[in-house]
Every structure is written in C-alpha cells, then in structure tokens.
Amino acid sequence: MRLFYRWRGMRLILPCFLVLSALILASCDTGSTGNNGTGPIATNGGKGCTRVGILLPDQTSSVRWETKDHPLLVQNIEAAIPNVHIDYANAEDNSATQLTQAETDLANGDCILVVAPNDSVAASAIVAQAKLQNVPVIAYDRLIQSKDLSYYVSFDNVKVGQLQAQYIANHYPSYENTSTTDTTTGTSTQTTTGNTDTPVNIMMINGSQTDNNALLFSQGAHAVLDPLLATGKLKNVYETFTPNWDNNTAQAEAESALSDEQNNIQIAYVGNDGMAGGVIAALKAVGLDGKVLVTGQDATAAGVHDILTGEQSMTVYKPIAQEAESTGALVKDIYLGISTTALTNGQTTTTYNGGSIPAILDTPIAVDKHNIETTVIADKYLAKSDICDGIPPGTDGVC
Amino acid sequence: MSSTLEPLVRPRRKITLTVRISALLISAVVLPLLITIIGSELILRPTLTSQATVEMQNDAQTHAGNIDSLLIARLQDLSALSQFYSIQQFLAGNSLYEQQAKAELSLGYHLDPNYSAWTLFDTKGNTLLSYPIDPAPRGKYQIAPEILSQLNSINRTVISNVYFDANTHMGFIDIYTSIATSHGTVAGIGRSTLMLTDIWTAINNETNAAPGSYAMIVDGNGVRVAYTNTDTTLTTEPVALFKAIAPLSPQFEQQIKDEDLYGNNQVAVTTMADPTLTVPQSAPFQFTPAQQGQSFEAVAVSCNVIPWTYIVLRPVNTITGAANQQDIYLLIIAAVITALAAIVGLTIGRRMTRPILKSVALLTASSESLKKLSAREQARAKEQKWIVESAQTGLQSVQYYAKASGIAARKLDEIGQDVTQNWEHFDSIKRQRRLYEITTAASYIEKASSHQERSSKGLSTAIQVTNQVAEQLVSGATSASDAAAQLEEVIAQLRQVVGE
Numbered sequence: 066m067r068l069f070y071r072w073r074g075m076r077l078i079l080p081c082f083l084v085l086s087a088l089i090l091a092s093c094d095t096g097s098t099g100n101n102g103t104g105p106i107a108t109n110g111g112k113g114c115t116r117v118g119i120l121l122p123d124q125t126s127s128v129r130w131e132t133k134d135h136p137l138l139v140q141n142i143e144a145a146i147p148n149v150h151i152d153y154a155n156a157e158d159n160s161a162t163q164l165t166q167a168e169t170d171l172a173n174g175d176c177i178l179v180v181a182p183n184d185s186v187a188a189s190a191i192v193a194q195a196k197l198q199n200v201p202v203i204a205y206d207r208l209i210q211s212k213d214l215s216y217y218v219s220f221d222n223v224k225v226g227q228l229q230a231q232y233i234a235n236h237y238p239s240y241e242n243t244s245t246t247d248t249t250t251g252t253s254t255q256t257t258t259g260n261t262d263t264p265v266n267i268m269m270i271n272g273s274q275t276d277n278n279a280l281l282f283s284q285g286a287h288a289v290l291d292p293l294l295a296t297g298k299l300k301n302v303y304e305t306f307t308p309n310w311d312n313n314t315a316q317a318e319a320e321s322a323l324s325d326e327q328n329n330i331q332i333a334y335v336g337n338d339g340m341a342g343g344v345i346a347a348l349k350a351v352g353l354d355g356k357v358l359v360t361g362q363d364a365t366a367a368g369v370h371d372i373l374t375g376e377q378s379m380t381v382y383k384p385i386a387q388e389a390e391s392t393g394a395l396v397k398d399i400y401l402g403i404s405t406t407a408l409t410n411g412q413t414t415t416t417y418n419g420g421s422i423p424a425i426l427d428t429p430i431a432v433d434k435h436n437i438e439t440t441v442i443a444d445k446y447l448a449k450s451d452i453c454d455g456i457p458p459g460t461d462g463v464c
Numbered sequence: 465m466s467s468t469l470e471p472l473v474r475p476r477r478k479i480t481l482t483v484r485i486s487a488l489l490i491s492a493v494v495l496p497l498l499i500t501i502i503g504s505e506l507i508l509r510p511t512l513t514s515q516a517t518v519e520m521q522n523d524a525q526t527h528a529g530n531i532d533s534l535l536i537a538r539l540q541d542l543s544a545l546s547q548f549y550s551i552q553q554f555l556a557g558n559s560l561y562e563q564q565a566k567a568e569l570s571l572g573y574h575l576d577p578n579y580s581a582w583t584l585f586d587t588k589g590n591t592l593l594s595y596p597i598d599p600a601p602r603g604k605y606q607i608a609p610e611i612l613s614q615l616n617s618i619n620r621t622v623i624s625n626v627y628f629d630a631n632t633h634m635g636f637i638d639i640y641t642s643i644a645t646s647h648g649t650v651a652g653i654g655r656s657t658l659m660l661t662d663i664w665t666a667i668n669n670e671t672n673a674a675p676g677s678y679a680m681i682v683d684g685n686g687v688r689v690a691y692t693n694t695d696t697t698l699t700t701e702p703v704a705l706f707k708a709i710a711p712l713s714p715q716f717e718q719q720i721k722d723e724d725l726y727g728n729n730q731v732a733v734t735t736m737a738d739p740t741l742t743v744p745q746s747a748p749f750q751f752t753p754a755q756q757g758q759s760f761e762a763v764a765v766s767c768n769v770i771p772w773t774y775i776v777l778r779p780v781n782t783i784t785g786a787a788n789q790q791d792i793y794l795l796i797i798a799a800v801i802t803a804l805a806a807i808v809g810l811t812i813g814r815r816m817t818r819p820i821l822k823s824v825a826l827l828t829a830s831s832e833s834l835k836k837l838s839a840r841e842q843a844r845a846k847e848q849k850w851i852v853e854s855a856q857t858g859l860q861s862v863q864y865y866a867k868a869s870g871i872a873a874r875k876l877d878e879i880g881q882d883v884t885q886n887w888e889h890f891d892s893i894k895r896q897r898r899l900y901e902i903t904t905a906a907s908y909i910e911k912a913s914s915h916q917e918r919s920s921k922g923l924s925t926a927i928q929v930t931n932q933v934a935e936q937l938v939s940g941a942t943s944a945s946d947a948a949a950q951l952e953e954v955i956a957q958l959r960q961v962v963g964e
Contacts, residue, residue, distance in 0.1 A: 185536075186529070186533045186536055187529065274541075274574075274575040274576070275537060277537075277540045277544065280540060280544035280545070283544070283548075283571075284544050284545075284547050284548055287549050287550065288548075288549045289549075291548070291549035291553070291561065294550070294564050295553075295560050295561045295563075295564050296560070301564075301567060304567070305574070306571075306574070306575060415619055417536040417540060417543070417621070417769065418621070418769070419619050419621065421619075
C-alpha cells in the first residue's frame, strides 16, 4: 500500500522532473557564451585594457611554467596595469583546450592575451580569433606561426648558440689536438707533444630536429664556428641532431663519435645541460671527463654542478624573470597605447609564411665557473644547496 | 433492518493470470526496446550519421593540420639552414666555405628521412652545390620560371607543385627559400626536396577508418596529388592519382609538360571529372565520386600552408549501416528478451497462481460445506419452529385444561357447600340434579386430567426434539468453525502470494 502511495507521488513528480530536465537540456543547447551571445567584443587594440589573459602550455614539459613563469608574469603585468584583472589558464598540454581557454578569455572581455603556445601552428587560431576583436596577442617564449601575431617575447635563440660557440672560440686553443696520426694504419695516438697546426676536433650534438629553437641554436653556433671550421682551426668530426633532446641518445651519439675518432675529440658542443650530462658520462667512460670542453644550456642544477666539478665548461642561463619583465613592459606600452619600438628595438622574427613579427629577444647569459655567483645564485635562480652537493667547500668561490 | 446479499456473478477472464503476468513482463521488457528502436530511427540514426561526420571532420582537420605542421617544420628547416654562415658565405662567392656549406646541406638533409636532396642555386637558378646527389631537372628547368620569379627578394619561400619519382613510386615537392647575405641582398636559393611518403602513408591508412573509406588530396590546380592506394605493395599507383577533377587550362597543361609535373612524362595527366569537388565545400557533403558506384559522405578541409584540400570519403551505407546493424541487434535482443520474459513470466505466474488456485479449491470446498450447513440449519430452524409451535399449543392445552379443572373444582366446591348447607331442603329431584352435576364435574376433571397428560407427553416429545436440534446446532457450529479455519488458511495463502 505504501508503494502504491509512493507511486502516486512519483506520478506527480516524474512529469515535473521531465519538464525540468527538458528545460535544462534546452537551456544547455543554446551554446551560450560568456558575453551572453552578444558576439565579439571590439577592443581598442589593447589601449586602456584592464583585463589580460595569460595562457601557458602545460605543467609537464617543464616545472618552469607554473613555478616561475606564472607568478612572474602575474607580478609584472600587475605592476604594468593598475587594478588589472588577470585570467590565467594552463592548457595541460592540449592545443584544443588552449584554444577554448582563449575563446573564453575573449568572450569575457580580455583585451590583451599573453600566450605561450602549446602548439605553435594550432595556436594561430587563437591569433585569428583575437584579431576579430582587435585584441593583441603576445607570443611568450614560443613563436606562434601566424602573420597576424602582434608580438613575440623570447630569448634570442641564435644568440644562445653564439654564446656557446663563442666560449669554444675563446677556449679551443687550450684544448690542442695532441694526437698524431699513423698514416700507414690511419689510427691516431695521444702524444704529449702537441702540434698546434692540427685542427682541434669538435663534435656537435645539437638538440631535437623537430624543435625550431634547436635549429636556431645551431645556426648561432655555426655563425661563430664556421670561420674556424673553414680555416681549419677546428674540425667538425661529428654533427647530429638529437631526437627529443634525449640524454641517453646524446650519450650514445658521443660514444659513437669517440669510437669513430679513437677518442681524439677535444671539444663537445652540446645543445643543453641534460644532454651534456650524457656526453660527460661517455667521456668519463674513456677517461676524458674534465679534459674535453663541454658546453650546455639552461643553467640546470646538474649542469652548474658539473661546471663546479670541471666536467662541464659552461652553460647558458636564460633568466625567466627577464623574459617576464619584458612581457610586462610590452603589456604596459600596449595598455598606454604608446609605441613599442623602444622595447622591440626594431627586432623581428619571421613566421613560416613570411610574417615579420615585432619581437623582444632577451639576451641570454653565458655562465662558467667565474660568474655562477653573480648570475644564477644572485638571481636566486639556483640555490647553493642545489649545486654544491659533493663539491669541496671553497670551490670557485661558490660553495 | 434487513439486507439481502445478491451473489456476485462476474464473468471469468478468458486470459489466465499466468499469461497476463508473462504479457506484462514482456511488455515491461520489450516496450523500452521498442522505444529504443523508435528512438534509433528518430534520434540515434541521425546522431550516428552526425557522429560519423564529426569523426570525418576531425580526421580531415587532423590530417590537414598535420600536413601544415609538417610543411611548416620543413620550411623552418630550410629557413634555418639557409642562414647558416657557411652557406651564406659560399653563395656570396667565398669558395673557402664550400665544404662546410656542403656539410651544412648534409645536416639539413638528415633532419628528415623523407628529404631526398638539399641544393643551393644561384639567383638565376643554376645549381651550385647539392647533397647527397646532383638534382635531376624538373622537366625543362632546374627551377621553374614561375618559382624563380618569386624568389628575387629576401625572406621568400615557395612550395612547388607535386612531382613524381617513378623509381621510388613516390610523389615529392620542392621547398624553396631565398638566401640573403649579411648585407641583406639575395645571394642565392636554397631548395629541399621532400618525398611525400608521410602524407601518402596517411592517405593510404584512411582505409582503416571505416570499411570502404578512403581519402584524397586535391591541389590548387585541381589535380589529385594523393589518393588512397589499395595496392599494399605500393608498386602501382591508384588510377585516380594525378588525374584532374575538371579539365585543365591549356596553359597549365603546357606547364605540366614543361615542368614534368605529376609524373606527366610517365603517365599523362588526364581528367577524371568530379564536378562536386570543383566547388569549395565548407560543410560535409554527399556525392558519387568518379569511378565509384555508390554515394559517399565527404568532408573537405583546406590546408593553410599549401593550397591543398584534404578530402575524407566514407560510403553512406557504411555510416547508416551502423544504425541498421544496431537496429538488427536491438531486434535480436528484443526477441531473446521476449522469450526469456515469457518463460520467466510463465514461471512466476505459475508460482503465483498455484497457491491462489489452491485457495480457490479450499474456498470452493468451504463454500460447499457452508452451503450444506446452511441447508441443514434451515431444516433445523424449521423443526425448531415447529417444536416451538407444538410446545406453545401443548402449553395452551395444559393451561386450558388446568383452568377447566380449576373451574370444575370450584363448581364441585360450590355444589358441595350447597348440598351440605341445603341438603334437608332439597327434594329428591334437586338432590339428583346436584349429584348429577357433581358427577359431571368429576368426569370433566378426569377428562381434563387425561388431556393434560397427553399435552405433557407432547411437550416431553418437543423437549426431546429440542435437545436433538440443539445437538445438531452444535454440530453445525463446529462445521462453521471448520469452514472459518479453512478460510483463515486461504487468507494466509493469499497473504503469502501478495507478500503483506
């Protein structure tokens, strides 16, 4: 009997529920947007803008995005625009998500977008949508392949390669090729009496060929090294690109080069610190660790540690704070509606389709044992506790 | 107040409870399935079609995007390597850098396994340096004139039309960039030759998307430059490959011949008309492609980097076939579930009706028993009524005779007193009359006494009968009690059935 009454009750509730559900579903189907379907909001090219969207790519490729870029960008943009409202989003390594986040920002009235693209090609859709609303887009750290991109802020990647190569150019005379070649057998042996006319052998282990930055690093390096190679001061005995910047692959490449050259290699141009670790392991295996000039990049704790041990010679430090500061300065000029020429200083970056994008390309810093204290430590980019593990106190005045 | 209960005569249902329960269960199970099938026709079928279309759109967009990404990456390769110092120096005329420039071409060549050559030209299109082999001419030219004319300023990149290498059975394109000196003047041209292996492989893999599906790429000239190859050995080309979707202009036909585009020297480029594809299609569309005997759903997505259109095609019957198959599955499921529901319904129905039928039998027995009891009670009641009437008559007789005896006794008393007091005054006649009256009274009393005795006997008989009737009534009450017990059992069984 109770069931009967329950059923009678349900008979009243069910239609109400169905009608309510239909209304909810109907309302869900309207595809409402954040601006209540009023269409694109026209902005004034960012002038007077007090709503800024920050879109970062992921949390997995590097901890930098969340631990450094995110807070530094917020801090610099808040300093640039009084009472600014910032919409922050992380695409979690999904280009479609990033596009949706950008659309949401635009619908909410964001009038400047700072985008570190998850995919430099896919993110061109963000630029296209922003252009419809006259919203400037700043590509942060990674270029967006769109002619309509407003600005690009990054480090001068060609300069990175140049700094690495310049260090080699400055120091290669200290790494003379001391081998002599037995012309009958073609094998070389290390001797103590070096021949300064013999070119210094260099192996070049570049970054990933699918990373355009790796090509730019290599371009910069060759700009400095090619004259030395052409004049026979250096001899490029091995050069390759390393898929995915993989450290183990880099080690295998170094082992292969050492084997091919009977360990007669004095310079190892290595794209970054991670791969440099692999190369050092290969050198260690043949007793050449500390005897070969090894370059790196990123000023990682491991890389700087290896500099202190003498196994790595240098690294390139790209202060993220500077990159975020440049972005903040650019946002400020856009907000004020004044020319950004003073910031970009006439620099441009080209897209694949010939677009010439005004760019702020911050200068990276070469770091060796002489300036660790004044760069990465002074900037609190690294702590001494990160790099001094196992290093004797007093080493290079750092630990 | 009196009421007469009319017996309830209801027509017995023709369908048994077991069958009704089975039917109910079948309805409960099959109705949702029928609703599902109807929904399938009204909602699911269009949804599936829509899903397939969305799938195709995603597929086409993904592939078009991949082509864009691939070509952008390859453009970047060429753009970056072309700015290498030795290459610039070599093109500027410094022969000291030739070997290093060649090493850098080698470096570029190894950036993608699908590169077949990297080449440097002077500004007039003459080959200066190439790795790993000297390039074959493109028809009459090293660089086609319409390409060369576009490379006369800095930061210019051009992607050629498609060529075909008959040796490797593979299409390829040339990517060109103008190379500037450090002074900003054009010093030469860099070219990378990229085999379309990855793109053709993606096109060939389109058959995995759905039965009968395939894909093609139509270039900006209206020529199919990629087409799903059903020859898994890849030693022959699809018939539709390098066929135009509409007649080509004479000028372009001449250009094809001059530049040996699309492998024209091996197999001449002809037209295999597909008028639908000549119209830009932004939404999914249906048509019957050339050399296909059925209608296809198609989605076309344009690439951004190159004027190519990636087209995914899927037979319409494959798309709706999924819905048809689903309907068949639903019908089979409905049939199976109907059978199961019928069996379960029969079993449950029988389980439910068994105690009910048993109860009905018991009720019938009780009813019969009560009927008999009722008949007996009616007979007893009639007997009792008769006895009461008899007893009343007997009692009236006894009362009458008792009264008559009293009257006669008083008469005797009066006569006796009269005789006693007036005996001397009575004459003989009077004395005789008095004596006669006494005799008559005595005789009357005797008769009354006799009648009283008979009446008493009648009452005695009535009492006996009453006793017998009372015994029978007790027996009837016992029978009613038994019938009540049977009814209680029926109630218990029915409760067991309903569960409350």
